[in-house]
Amino acid sequence: MKITAPVDRFKNQTKGAEVASLEINQEEGAFYLIRLSAQGQYIADTWHPSIEEAMRQAKHEFSVDPGDWSKGD
Incomplete structure (x- = not known):
């Protein structure tokens, strides 16, 4: 399962x-x-139990x- 969402104007301070x-x-x-990122490159992740x-x-x-x-690919 994969779901996606857009993000508006957020700056990740630790990675720049x-x-x-x-x-x-x-x-x-x-x-x-x-x-x-806007180019689809991985920046970071967090683990969650649900x-x-x-x-x-x-x-x-x-x-x-x-x-x-929304549902992803």
């Missing part, structure tokens, strides 16, 4: 890279919130609402 989109990928029973937790983190960091997510 602008996050343009997010993905949540499910792997081995866990969910990873992945931050991507999709709800990953979405809460996206809401907290990037103001992405649950309705902003």
Whole structure:
């Protein structure tokens, strides 16, 4: 399973890279919130025990609402 969401105007201070989109990928029973650049390059990720937790983190960091997510490839 993979879902994606766009991100508006966020600067990742630690890496100096602008996050343009997010993905949540499910792997081995866990969910990873992945931050991507406008070119689709990996910037960072965080591990979450549930999709709800990953979405809460996206809401907290990037103001992405649950309705902003769409199914990915």
